[in-house]
Amino acid sequence: MKTQSAVWKYWAILATLLLPVSTLAAEDGKLKVGFMLPYSGTYAGLGHAITNGFKQHVDELGGKIAGRTVEYVTVDDESDPAKATENAGKLIKRDKVDVIVGTVHSGVALALTRVARETNTLLINPNAGADEITGSLCAPNIFRVSFSAWQPSYAMGNVMLERKHKNVVTLAWKYSFGEQSVAAFKEAFEKGGGKVVKEMTLPFPNTEFQPYLTEIAALKPDAVFVFFSGAGAVKFVKDYVAAGLKTSIPLYAPGFLTDGTLEAMGDAGAGLLTTLHYADGLENAKDKAFRTRYAITYKMQPDVFAVQGYDAAQLLAAGVGAVKGDLGKRADMVKAMETAKIDSPRGAFQLSKAHNPIQDIYLRKAEGRENKVIGVVSKALADPARGCKM
Numbered sequence: 001m002k003t004q005s006a007v008w009k010y011w012a013i014l015a016t017l018l019l020p021v022s023t024l025a026a027e028d029g030k031l032k033v034g035f036m037l038p039y040s041g042t043y044a045g046l047g048h049a050i051t052n053g054f055k056q057h058v059d060e061l062g063g064k065i066a067g068r069t070v071e072y073v074t075v076d077d078e079s080d081p082a083k084a085t086e087n088a089g090k091l092i093k094r095d096k097v098d099v100i101v102g103t104v105h106s107g108v109a110l111a112l113t114r115v116a117r118e119t120n121t122l123l124i125n126p127n128a129g130a131d132e133i134t135g136s137l138c139a140p141n142i143f144r145v146s147f148s149a150w151q152p153s154y155a156m157g158n159v160m161l162e163r164k165h166k167n168v169v170t171l172a173w174k175y176s177f178g179e180q181s182v183a184a185f186k187e188a189f190e191k192g193g194g195k196v197v198k199e200m201t202l203p204f205p206n207t208e209f210q211p212y213l214t215e216i217a218a219l220k221p222d223a224v225f226v227f228f229s230g231a232g233a234v235k236f237v238k239d240y241v242a243a244g245l246k247t248s249i250p251l252y253a254p255g256f257l258t259d260g261t262l263e264a265m266g267d268a269g270a271g272l273l274t275t276l277h278y279a280d281g282l283e284n285a286k287d288k289a290f291r292t293r294y295a296i297t298y299k300m301q302p303d304v305f306a307v308q309g310y311d312a313a314q315l316l317a318a319g320v321g322a323v324k325g326d327l328g329k330r331a332d333m334v335k336a337m338e339t340a341k342i343d344s345p346r347g348a349f350q351l352s353k354a355h356n357p358i359q360d361i362y363l364r365k366a367e368g369r370e371n372k373v374i375g376v377v378s379k380a381l382a383d384p385a386r387g388c389k390m
Contacts, residue, residue: 031068031320031327034091036102036112037126039076042230043104045260046305047076050126052298053309054101056290057317059297065317066325073097077108084111092121098327099124101312104305106130106149106177113137122334126312127305131180134356136387140334143355145311145342147277148383149180152254155361155378156225156275157188160252165222167197171212172227174201181227181254189225197221207235213243224249229256234264241268255279255364255371259304262369272366278304278346279362279373287345307345314342354385 033054037047051074058070073095075087084107091097092115099122103109109128116123117139125133125144134144160168168189172178178201186196198219200212216224224245228236233256240246246268255276262269290310294302315337322336323329341350342357349359361378364371 029068030071031065031099031325032071032073032095032097033316034095034097034100034102035072035074036077036087036091036100036108037074038079038104039074041079043079046104046127049303049305050101050104050309050312052294053302053306053311054126054313055309056294056297056306057310057313060293061317066321066323068320068325068327077103077105077112079105079108081105081107081111084108085115088112088115088121092119098122099316101126101309103128106133107175109133110137113142116142122330124312124315126308129180130176131383132387134352134354134383134388135385138354138385138388138390140390143315143337143351145315145357146308147359148356148385149177150184150383151359151378151381152275152277152361153181153184153225153227154188155381156252156254157185157190157194158192159273159275159363159377160189160223160225161192161194163223163250165194165250167195167221168223168225169198169200169216169219169221170196170225171200171202171216173204173206173232175204178204178227182225185225205232207232209236209239210243213239213245216249217243217245221249224251226251226253226257228253229259230261231264233257233261237261237265237272238268255304258364258366258371262366262371265366269366273374274364274366274371275361275377276304276364276371277357277359277361278307279364280370281373282345282347282362284345284347286343290345302345304346311342311344311346314344315340318342349380352382352385354383354388354390356383356385358382 039047077087101124104127106128113133122141127146129147129149131148170182172182253274255274258272258274318340319333319337323333347360349357352358358380360376361381363374363377365374
């Protein structure tokens, strides 16, 4: 139970955050962008890719948006939900940013979203997929340019039905994003007549997969659907192959299994099928130009996270440009962002009423270090935004 002093401290912090701010009334000719992203730890690479992509679009505009010089302020959120409220407060009260771009980790993003709602701060989410952000926590000032947990996993349910799989086992880390991914897959798969014979979970970030692989071998399902990412994804795929399951029980997942992990997986990853809103080998001029410039600027190939950062900047530019740099015209700026058509490297998209991308979901096949596009499996897929009352 909290002590009385701890309670008063909590309310004092919250009251400070709720004090009136003039973050969208800058008069110094600048547009101050606050990056609240992971720059250390497991997700540091993702945070840097998002930052690179955002800055690339601003550089394409000559370093200015609608005549305003873009100034950046960065906070390393360390992927720590416990620090999210304090970090958001620094950007809002101390740095007086006009917009926050963040973040990667869904737990941090949920806390950040709540602060943005309470303070009416403009927030552009470049990655975190928790369904609530454009669901029950939706708000006029909250935008997401990436995906919801529901979108790629729901699409995969239909892919597996088309491939005549009837009885499936699921396995995921037991935390919100993993659970939401499995729920979305099940929604599509069971609606089409498929059956999930066993749902298995393990604590995040546990990577002791052998007991689950043994059970999968005994159950002999038609296929397996999983959610893992990062180093955990690499170990799972290698363990799956070592257990002799890959050749007899096909493995499917949303694209986080293979994005940024194929090099570490080596031959174990070859041929894996995943679903996501971006893929290698897309035949559109925007993607080719984006990839070429990114490779020249940053000496590496871009990934889906860089694309999302780039599109965050495009969305902001659409809003600020519509009001000709007059940040005091908040309602007009938000309306312009809501109706903007974003010419993304992933393919053009617009936002739903809940401010989540309505976008194509691709089926990809792992070949070498690339997730090669096979085709579009869900055209203009919109998240159901359950609980959004905006």
